[in-house]
Amino acid sequence: MSNTEIATLLNHVAAAMRIIDERKYYFQIVAYEKAADSLLQTHIQAVDLLREGKLEELPGIGESIRSHIAQLLRDGKVPHFEGFLSHVPASIFPLLDVPGIGPKKAFKIVHFCKLLNPDTVIDDVVQAAKEGKIATIPSFGEKSQQDIIRAVSEYKARSGKLTRTLLPMADRIASDVIHYLKKHRSVQDVRPLGSLRRKMPTVGDIDIAVASSDARGVISHFILYPNIKRVIEQGDATASIITSSGSQVDLMVQPLEAFGSLLQHFTGSKYHNVHLREIALEKGMSMSEYGIKHKGQLHKLAREEDVYKMLGMDWIPPELREDKGEIEAAMAHRLPSLIEVRDIKGDFHIHSNYPIEPSHDLGNHSMEDHLKKAISLGYEYIAFSEHNPSISQHSKDDIITIMKKRNAYIEQLKSNTKNIHIFSMCEIDILANGDLALPEEALELLDGAIVSIHSNLDDDQAAMTKRVLKGLSHPKAKVLAHPTGRLLGKREGYQLEWREIFDFMIEHHKAIEINAWPERTDAPDSVIREGIEKGVKFVINTDSHALEHMDLMPYGVDNARRGWATKDAIINAMRYTSVAQWFTQ
DNA sequence: GCCGTTTTCGGCCCGACTGTTTTCAGTCG
Numbered sequence: 001m002s003n004t005e006i007a008t009l010l011n012h013v014a015a016a017m018r019i020i021d022e023r024k025y026y027f028q029i030v031a032y033e034k035a036a037d038s039l040l041q042t043h044i045q046a047v048d049l050l051r052e053g054k055l056e057e058l059p060g061i062g063e064s065i066r067s068h069i070a071q072l073l074r075d076g077k078v079p080h081f082e083g084f085l086s087h088v089p090a091s092i093f094p095l096l097d098v099p100g101i102g103p104k105k106a107f108k109i110v111h112f113c114k115l116l117n118p119d120t121v122i123d124d125v126v127q128a129a130k131e132g133k134i135a136t137i138p139s140f141g142e143k144s145q146q147d148i149i150r151a152v153s154e155y156k157a158r159s160g161k162l163t164r165t166l167l168p169m170a171d172r173i174a175s176d177v178i179h180y181l182k183k184h185r186s187v188q189d190v191r192p193l194g195s196l197r198r199k200m201p202t203v204g205d206i207d208i209a210v211a212s213s214d215a216r217g218v219i220s221h222f223i224l225y226p227n228i229k230r231v232i233e234q235g236d237a238t239a240s241i242i243t244s245s246g247s248q249v250d251l252m253v254q255p256l257e258a259f260g261s262l263l264q265h266f267t268g269s270k271y272h273n274v275h276l277r278e279i280a281l282e283k284g285m286s287m288s289e290y291g292i293k294h295k296g297q298l299h300k301l302a303r304e305e306d307v308y309k310m311l312g313m314d315w316i317p318p319e320l321r322e323d324k325g326e327i328e329a330a331m332a333h334r335l336p337s338l339i340e341v342r343d344i345k346g347d348f349h350i351h352s353n354y355p356i357e358p359s360h361d362l363g364n365h366s367m368e369d370h371l372k373k374a375i376s377l378g379y380e381y382i383a384f385s386e387h388n389p390s391i392s393q394h395s396k397d398d399i400i401t402i403m404k405k406r407n408a409y410i411e412q413l414k415s416n417t418k419n420i421h422i423f424s425m426c427e428i429d430i431l432a433n434g435d436l437a438l439p440e441e442a443l444e445l446l447d448g449a450i451v452s453i454h455s456n457l458d459d460d461q462a463a464m465t466k467r468v469l470k471g472l473s474h475p476k477a478k479v480l481a482h483p484t485g486r487l488l489g490k491r492e493g494y495q496l497e498w499r500e501i502f503d504f505m506i507e508h509h510k511a512i513e514i515n516a517w518p519e520r521t522d523a524p525d526s527v528i529r530e531g532i533e534k535g536v537k538f539v540i541n542t543d544s545h546a547l548e549h550m551d552l553m554p555y556g557v558d559n560a561r562r563g564w565a566t567k568d569a570i571i572n573a574m575r576y577t578s579v580a581q582w583f584t585q
Numbered sequence: 586g587c588c589g590t591t592t593t594c595g596g597c598c599c600g601a602c603t604g605t606t607t608t609c610a611g612t613c614g
Contacts, residue, residue: 027597031586062587100603102612141605194614205614233602240602240613250614252601265599270614277598282591288599331590 001073002492003046007036009072009081010065012093015103016084019092034060034271041322043484043524045495047073048461052499059271059323091121098122098155100147105140109148112137126152158246164202165247166488166518167555171196173247174206177225181251184221186214188256193266197318199558201521202488205240205248209266215253222251258291260301264308265289271323272316279311279327287311319561324529338561339540341554343573346381347374348425348479349450349513349541350550356406357394358387359429360454364546367413373547375420380576383423384410385450388438396439403442421576423447423583427481432456434470436477443476448583450513450541452481453494461495468496469504478583479539480505482515482522490519498527502534509585511537511571514563516556517549528563539571 014032017025038058039046046069049055055066072078088107095106109115113133115124126149128134134145165173174192181190187210191197194207212218219239223231232240232248240250254262265273265288277287286293291300292310301307305315313330317338320326329335350370351363363370367384374382386406389399403426410424427450429437436443436451443449451471459467472480480501486493505512512531515522520543523531528538540556542549560570567573571582 025586028586030597034587060587064586100612104611139605139610143604147604207614235602238601266614268614273614274598278596281598286599290600 001047001076003039003042006046006069006072007039010036010039011096013081013084015092015096015106016088018103019107020084020087031060031065035065037271041526043526044498044530048495048497089116091116091118094118094121095125098148098151100151108137108139109134122152122156154242161489164204164489165206167196167199167201167203167521167558168518168552170203170206170247173243173245173249174208176227177206177208177243177249180225181208181210181218181222184212184218186212186217188212189259191263193263194250194268197267198269198321199319199555199562201518201524201559205250207250207252207266209259209262210251210253211256211259211262212253213255218253219251252289254289255300257302258289258300260303260305260307261287261291262289263304267318267321269322272321272327275323275327276311283311285310317561319558320564336564336566339557339565339567339570339573341557343567343570344379344540344553344557345575346379346383346421346572346579347377347542347544347550347553348383348423348539348572349385349427349481349515349543350382351386351427351543351545352384354384354386354406354409356386356402357389359390359392360387361545362386363544367410369547370544370550371413371417371420371422373550377550377553379420381421381423381579383425383447385425385427388426388428388436391437400439400441403438403445407445421580423579425450425478427452428471428477429454430467430471432459432467434467436471436474443474446476448478449474449476450479450481451477453485457485457491457494459494461497464494465497465500468501472504472508472510477510479511479513479541481513481541482517482520482543483512484522484524484527486522486524487519488521493522498530502531502536505531505536506534509537509582511539514538514540514556514560514565516540516542516552516554516559518552518555521555521559523559523563525559525562528560528565532564532566532569536569537571538565538569541572 010032014029017029038060046055050070055061068078068080089110092106092110095101109125113128115121129145129149134140134148135142174196178190181187189211191209193209195203196206210218215237219234222239223234227244229242229244232242238252240248242248252262252266280287291298308315314333314335316326316330352367352370353363353365354367389402407424414422424447426446430451430453431437471477484493512523540560542552544550
């Protein structure tokens with residue numbers, strides 16, 4: 001049973017408790033929801049955490065929920081959960097995915113209209129609305145009836161698609177809106193916030209903050225944005241729209257003197273903010289997007305640093321604001337000094353168009369072009385890492401010939417190139433049996449190899465771990481690329497026994513890749529964080545198949561920062577001589 | 586149900602907006 005499935009169940013139990021008696025169960029509800037979020041945010045499966053006695057280390061999971069999950073994984077069900085779930089029809093749960101419908105509304109609809117089939121309830125509720133039945137339910141009216149029809153239609157239009165947007169696309173949408181907002185004369189500052197500012201790999205709603213003394217004017221301007229589908233809501237200081245591309249954009253406006261508080265509030269995350277406000281309470285303060293109240297007086301804060309300072313802690317980089325220990329670290333003045341884009345001195349994962357005759361895709365541009373680009377990025381070194389020659393279409397001797405020729409080409413390139421160092425690498429498939437898809441004689445020609453899984457992705461965890469470790473055991477294998485194989489919104493990827501992988505990496509001086517490709521962002525931040533704590537080294541690579549892909553490096557750095565990476569944990573933040581030495585270790 | 590540099594008991598964030606309400610419930614972030 002996956003973390004996603006367990007989280008869904010916990011959320012369902014919480015929803016049932018809200019319906020049964022929200023006041024009575026209030027703190028259990030909050031606890032269950034937090035535990036569910038916590039499970040969704042880790043890439044390590046609950047069953048593994050449980051086996052290692054580490055499930056309770058997840059924030060929001062204590063003795064009680066741990067034992068329920070243990071029972072769930074053992075027996076497939078938990079009587080304590082079933083007790084709550086039996087009080088509500090199962091047909092309410094699909095409705096909870098429709099924006100604007102929460103547990104209470106879902107229950108009323110299902111109860112009054114007698115819609116009891118979970119498989120058809122989404123369509124049934126639209127039918128009931130069209131027949132005018134929804135408007136007759138107490139506390140519902142004509143408007144809410146129409147809202148439900150529209151909400152379901154929007155929900156169905158995007159079902160099956162990625163409901164969150166990849167970070168670069170969200171960046172583009174945000175910058176269009178920001179460009180438009182700046183046209184309003186009262187706007188003094190505009191910033192993208194929320195998960196966009198925290199650099200999450202996928203972004204839900206796009207949050208934007210504006211500093212202005214004319215909130216109404218800015219909001220009137222905002223809702224006239226040209227690429228708009230509809231206005232969701234509009235108030236005195238906030239508004240939300242849906243763009244024609246289907247993205248929700250939330251706007252908040254505050255005067256410049258309170259902008260620091262707004263930045264802090266709107267950046268989140270939810271649990272980071274909740275934790276900060278609890279600390280404020282302990283200090284006799286109360287904080288919101290308007291400022292910090294202390295002894296009856298509201299202190300408006302123009303700078304975000306001052307919000308944290310007033311609470312007695314250091315400013316926290318947005319990427320860390322997930323309530324995963326960053327607040328404690330900030331209070332102790334022990335926040336890590338995170339890696340930055342300017343620390344990056346090279347890129348190891350570049351697919352040029354050199355005719356290596358691979359089974360996977362070749363790059364679009366020449367090695368020479370990539371070198372120029374690397375120099376323009378200020379790199380000290382670069383590694384070429386085309387896929388190995390196809391083993392199904394070449395004999396062993398063919399492959400060795402191709403690789404010798406490539407090696408000679410790279411040697412020639414080296415002798416003609418100043419200002420940057422070149423490493424000769426390859427991205428080599430780890431075959432189903434754990435062997436590398438390149439003969440020994442060809443491997444010896446390389447400075448090092450990137451190894452990765454591209455086939456038989458459904459091996460189970462133990463088998464996949466064994467396979468990866470076997471692939472990594474060759475002395476030339478230095479980097480494990482995109483180590484979970486996930487593609488955001490498309491596939492989950494495979495599971496590895498991370499502790500075993502980490503130990504092996506440390507002992508044999510190898511590194512795990514942080515793949516900057518936005519659809520991958522692989523390793524995931526939770527894996528990076530745990531690896532970093534153990535002392536594992538990482539490499540941030542773009543996996544470029546074209547020149548412009550080399551510009552994706554900042555997304556890799558973002559993800560490394562979310563994993564609490566400092567520059568001393570990143571191989572390609574080291575100087576050339578150190579990297580060259582690392583290749584020989 | 587979780588959690589701890591005042592606590593293993595007694596706390597538990599803060600606000601915006603909408604619709605159907607005459608003063609608030611539900612949803613969202």
